[in-house]
Amino acid sequence: MNDHRAVVVGGGLAGVTAALELAGAGLDVTLLEGRPRLGGLAFSFKRGDLTVDNGQHVYMRCCTAYRWFLDRIGGTALAPLQDRLDVPVLDVAHPQGPRLGRLRRAALPVPLHLAGSLARYPHLSLAERAAVGRAALALRRLDPADPALDGVDFATWLGRHGQSARTVEALWDLVGIATLNATAGHCSLGLAAMVFKTGLLSEPGAADIGWARVPLGDLHDTLARKALDAAGVRTAVRTRVTGISRTPDGDWQVGTEGESLTAGTVVLAVPQREAHGLLPHGALDDRDKLLDIGTAPILNVHVVYDRKVLRQPFFAALGSPVQWVFDRTDASGLTDGGQYLALSQSAAQADIDEPVQVLRRKYLPELERLLPAARGAKVRDFFVTRERTATFAPTPGVGRLRPAARTDAPGLYLAGSWTATGWPATMESAVRSGLGAAHAALAVLGRPRENRLQEAA
Template identity: 70%
Template sequence: MSARVAARRPSAVVVGGGLAGITAALRLAEAGRQVTLLETRPRLGGLAFSFRRGELTVDNGQHVFLRCCTAYRGLIDRLGAGRLVDLQPRLDIPVLGLGADGTRTLGRLRRAGLPVPLHLAGSLARYPHLGPVDRARVVRAALALKALDLADPALDRISFGDWLRRQGQTPATLAALWDLVGVATLNATADRTSLALAAMVFKTGLLSDPGASDIGMASVPLGAIHHDAALAELERAGVRVLLRSRAVELKPAEQHAVRLESGELLTADTVVLAGAQDAAAALLPPGAIEGQHRLTELGTAPILNVHAIYDRELLRKPFFAALGSPVQWVFDRTAHSGLAVPGAQYLALSQSAVQDEIDLPVAELRERYLPELERLLPAARGAEVLDFFVTRERTATFDPAPGTAALRPAARTALAGVLLAGSWTATGWPATMESAVRSGHAAADAALADGPGTGHRPVDRGDGRWPR
């Protein structure tokens, strides 16, 4: 009598439950791998998460995406959460400027239903924060930007600010347009940003397709998407999810071993390190990636979020950007938070590139930002502040400085079956949700290309490109 022994299913351990880890785990599970996902925190979602503050549900920061973020949008659809996000039918950014004398001027950056670059021409022609000569300068720089070759490695050695000045840009155009958009997407001012990354952002978001820059936001707390929906979908795909589980050691071998802080030892054919750059560096054995000693040179940049709840409505739009003020972007979070005080409004300020402010005491931040909100929104002058608090992400993104590209590792390492994922890896995108998801796909692509076939077709990335 003979027995047929079933072939062992290939196994994978994904370390990190942010968007990169969620994406990689789903892809590998769909391809027939036996997947375990580890997350140190008690919830999934990485830095795009929610928490409770009394009866309030608070997002740690305002995370937006653009229509061109096809991989992130694909993940949202994969999680069955498409109804939980809102996407503008057409780009429309209210920009509220404050003059030195306190005068307020409202302008808008919005697109028309015309081809690139005419889709923004009408809006720019009426943009009150720039004079006619500066508007013409912006057009010339945009055309020069569109002509840049993103594959040229020399772009990464140049500061975006230096390049803009060579294109005739002035402090006014930097403040009213280039840094208005760039600081929010790159988490650095033009002078501290690689031209390669800035060119990628502006070419893709503003100069590739008329609708590429339309803004999307979650219509529910981020945790409802990145934890609740993600956890349900991972479990449906057969992924074993271990929360509050920290990986402390990786031992590469024919079957890699991942030791947890609890002492448990997991073995797997594939290990994806999908956490933050410092966490991955701590687990990687020496020599795992080329120039590994330089990984610490890939710096970090902070994001500060200021939360203020007023006893009345101050803002009738979902958000606006500010000029002539320390305030950068203001969002209405009332409906998302479940705020139960009748007539009250919850405003969140998203402040990027704030190295000088990230560690200031809450009282000092209150003294800095509440008067600024009164200048921007005069109705705040007679309103009562019911609550004020801040959330800080000191290492929110990698530092996008010139020379960054050479420091960002690819998904593959020198160790077969050990892969990297995270928005800090070499995706070509800045540290965004889109970059995180794309990195998860890159790691899964590499694992599936190297591993044994299973006959399972992996999930669609959401951008129409199937892995090859």
């Protein structure tokens, strides 16, 4: 038996995490990734002189696993958190003209930390703001792990608790679409409760936002590789796994197009459909359930102007198809006085397959509505990046489809944001899944582990 050897299939955040954790416990680990880089769906690429992230990725202070990951690879200082939650929200469809509001927290205990901001939030009426407070208190009493919540959609629950259509648009979906990649009507109450209860109603600073001030590839590829090398992990990119099978000795044989590896432990850290294709017969009670986990797209619109048109690092929009806008000028390496904005469009089913010219005609006028300074600016470049299967779809009932880390096949484990972490498809969920898979394996092997993060969480 090769109990001292492990193979991790997949070099996204889940796979890198699992490999680091297994290597830290003394295993001989090989990480296999089919792409020419690490990082999964949180990566960067070159476009001329620009370094472009495929999409805008953020995290919150409550994302303790991803924060551990950043610290583990030496990237914490490159993706800092806000001192305090502060989200500018611009409504361009207000009857009295464009109106700017802010969602920010005070240095007060929960739930008073958001009370002042909510009281002044101009995008809701006084009655709607009061109703939000009552719904938040009711939400705080929910247990996100209750299986009954998984079968109810969030919109139904909000309606039962007095939330108007305007309140859903201007508050609940403003946050929920970005974190869950679905509108309230298409989202499990269990996952929504998890996001809002953990992010907004657990600790005063839980929702403080962080994001990379450098290209994502600097973190999830370059620094991750250095950490893997230092841990003694052998990393092979451009290496596609073709099959996984048992050897006569009871080990696992992982076949690739160039070699075959034997190990006592295998972690499959790949998307659910790829995992379905690689899992051997009998590894899960009902392997086909993985195919029932839907996917949801995210579209990112990239615009480079010849001058500065936005003076804040980011903002969210109402009354517009634009959702969130981020200034990526410094991170991209643009230094000639122009400005590079990235529009992050979640739950983008309506736009994901539209031609670039159609999207240009749709989004450039909207940016001019939102940003008066853009009306006289020249557009140097306009392009889009599309992730058609960016996340698993958090639809009601998805919880019963998400598998645990441990399979029915001894020594074979699953990781990925789509597994049963309790979180939606986020970087946090991916890292938690990698830790969960590694810890399940180490428990079976009787190996001690140093990371106690999940127990603390």
